[in-house]
Amino acid sequence: MPRILHLILYFLLLSTCLSAGNILHVGAGKPFTSIHRAIAAAKSGDQIIVYPGVYTECPILVNKPITLSGYGLPVLDGMGEKEGIIIDADSVTVEGFEIRNTGYSYIEDRAGIRVKKTKYFNIQNNRLILTFFGIYLEHAKSGIVRNNAILGKPLGEANSGNGIHLWYCADIDIDGNLIKGHRDGIYFEFATKSRIRNNVSENNLRYGLHFMFSNDDIYTRNTFRDNGAGVAVMFSRRIHMMNNLFHLNWGQASYGLLLKEIYDAEIRNNVFQKNTIGIFTEGSNRINYTDNDFLNNGWAVKVAGGCDKNNFIGNNFIGNSFDFAAVGNMHSNQIEKNFWGDYSGYDLDRNGIGDVPYRPIKLFNYVVDQTPETIILMRSLLVEILNFSEKVSPVLTPAEVSDAAPFMHRYSR
């Protein structure tokens, strides 16, 4: 037994020795003036500290497990035609750099920081300015992207890149980043078991966050503001979406959250505020929409065809122009115990649940769906009369879209 203990101690000592490494200094008047030479001279586990200045030796290829730290935000300038940093080894840390001007290209996807087929990387506290793609992860695993500011200038969908781009990745943490002015703020394609937390994604041309064919991911406490659409989740399974804010996603085809062909998702505790459409969902099954707040949206929820076994429970619907719109068969979906701002029923037994079912689809919803221009008649006396007569004896609006147990009071969160 003591022998094994000794052995363990020995290895612990060895590993701490290894990870401590040497420190190499790069900068004017320092032992190294070139980051390339410093990397060539470094051994595994070394740390390279780069001092302030503008370095024009991009792309910088990091091919050993080292820590590359910027001190006082040194600038790596791609001069409009080079990538910033390429990480091509496991256990690499890159922190504290300003990377700019990779230039735009129609032929290659240039990135500020590219991670290739590696593990255990850590990219943090960097500023990326006018990079085509910001941080580009391909076939990467178990890494961290944290507290980076990725600021682009939106041109057009075809010639803008994505802020953080994942392609065949797994187990990645994306935490506390600020992403502005790209095509998609964060883009996931075949990226699984990853976590997206505390990010702010705004003013992007297409989506704040975009999932394609990506399963088992979680995103929580993010803010998506003023994007073409806040978040798009497509062809993905088991995505958890919690405590996010979807705000001011306005425009002709704008959604807070767009769901297409997704299964088994949890959408909980999110706030959808002032979006043209809060949630638009199409062909999505077995999704729980619980405890969300829909405030002042054009449409709170719009359900297109092919949606089965979805549950809408315990949500607040307040101040939306339209609470709900549905096309097609809604029979297998459950709508229950929501608070509806427009509910006008009563609660005689005082159990907090209205005695009259609430039907969130009004006749005018139906009319607007048929002829969008009629929206100009919204809130006119005629429309109120039409809605009222339909409420008294429903003919055109689907009877199955109904909350049998509407809450009398707003859920406070």
Place this chain on the structure above:
Amino acid sequence: MLRIIRYSFADLIRSRWLYFYTGFYLVLTGALFFISADLSKVIVSLMNAILFIVPLVALLFGVMVQYNTREFTELLLAQPIPRRSIFLGQYLGIASALAISFLLGAGIPFVISGIFISSEIWNFSILLLSGVLLSYIFSALGYLLALINDNRIRGFGLAIVVWLALAVIYDGLFLLGLAWFSDYPLENAAIFITIFNPIDLARILILLKLDVSALMGYTGAVFNQFLGTSLGMGLALIVLVIWAVLPVSMIRFISLRKDF
């Protein structure tokens, strides 16, 4: 003319009906505040009431006052006063009395509830402004109707017909038209058609403030441009003012030629 305005204003201010009108708004707005803490919801409910009641009351008042002061008007006509001053003065008196009693009725509860420190202040001022404009427009229409028709029953009947037409029937036909021609791009036409109905215009003015999320760009670029910017707002206001000026100039035209 100022003296006539003042006289007809004072005459109306003393009338029971106007107290009733002010009281109605006081009670309505106060009650809405009392039952609902949500300011924007109060504004929506109040908007429905205003678009419904202000035009009706203004029309009927315009007709009524014109008929009731017919003898006094004839007396004035015998004096060396220009006709323009008599009729426009009377009209402005009525309209201002109505507008002020509306402002007081709807405004006092808001002031008490502390709207001035809330972010809803702009929505609310738009609401008040459109109420005032509607008072001026519809009392002019009413006055004009009474001036044209010497038969009282006919005058009141026409006033109600005008109100029904603008408040409900117009929108009904509008809706049918839009549904009928839904295969065509209708955004321009839709905006154009609303110009001919002051109630619709006032509604859109308020809508621009309240339901922007839904209206922002749902149906194409034209709505976007018009409804999404302050341009739309400015245009709607200007057209509303034109709507007030037109019947007034008609009053002037007819009063100069009418044989009493």
